Amino acid sequence: MLNPLRKIHGVYTGALGKETTFDVTYLPSEKTQPVLIFCHGFKGFKDWGGFNYVAEQFALAGIIVFKINFSHNGTRIEDKENFSDLESFSKNTLGMEMDDIAAAETYITEYLPELLPSCSLGHLYLLGHSKGGVSCILHAAHHVSMAKKIITWGTPFNFFRSWSKQFLTTWREKGIQYILNGRTRQQMPLSVSLLDDFEAHRNTYDMALALPKIQQPLVAFHGTLDESVPWENAHEIAQYNKKAQARILENANHTFGMTHPFSTDTIPDELTKVIQESIQVILND
Secondary structure (H helix, E strand, C coil): CCCCCEEEEEEEECHHHCEEEEEEEECCCCCCEEEEEEECCCCCCCCCCCHHHHHHHHHHCCCEEEEECCCCCCCECCECCCCCCHHHHHHCCHHHHHHHHHHHHHHHHHHHHHHCCCEEEEEEEEEEECHHHHHHHHHHHHCCCCEEEEEEECCCCCCCCCCCHHHHHHHHHHCEEEEECCCCCCEEEEEHHHHHHHHHCCCCCCHHHHHHHCCCCEEEEEECCCCCCCCHHHHHHHHCCCCEEEEEECCCCCCCCCCCCCCCCCCCHHHHHHHHHHHHHHHCC
């Protein structure tokens, strides 16, 4: 059976004028279709694990998926699945990711209708996994966003929660810190400029201050077995916005059963559930 889906690959200009990649997964249709911007998390990229499978499931439901690489996530245009640009990774900030999402919205507005006349710019949505959800929330709070709703998967209420006093002191003294990428075994550098940015924009990045500013409804999905971000974070997110709600999925971990590499031979039940429920958040709008 032929695959009815189509995919477009491209490049957009993100934060600080740095180019990075995107792809668009869609089901050809004469009917108008909503558009979803999909944002990966920390130490992630748009083709990580089952993200392509996720995009396909949304597309089969009639949703155009615009999946982005953040401009400073550590990948390169010519090397989209490896962290070969650790210099950019070391300087990546939430502010840069907010700018990337704004740039993606601008690209969609200016170019996507020419590529896909079926796209409905009046029905744009944001979905972020983990840190990507933080960036989506902050973008909606501090930019004029076209998004009608925001969906988060396993998103922390406080991305900086693991930055202990000792971690910060050592970082400031040495001018750099490192975090281990458990999958690649790379020591991922964090420049002191990132710490400077955090201290300069502490209020901007404070979710407790940002969430009340969001006008869009927000649905925070979280798994009870999340090993990276406790599931209570979803309730913290919902606590600070009257239009937000937490949806807790039993037995789901931080990636909803996805690994890298990912095989579609056996799809985790928790991944199927979060995809189906997220699709309904969009289609029931």
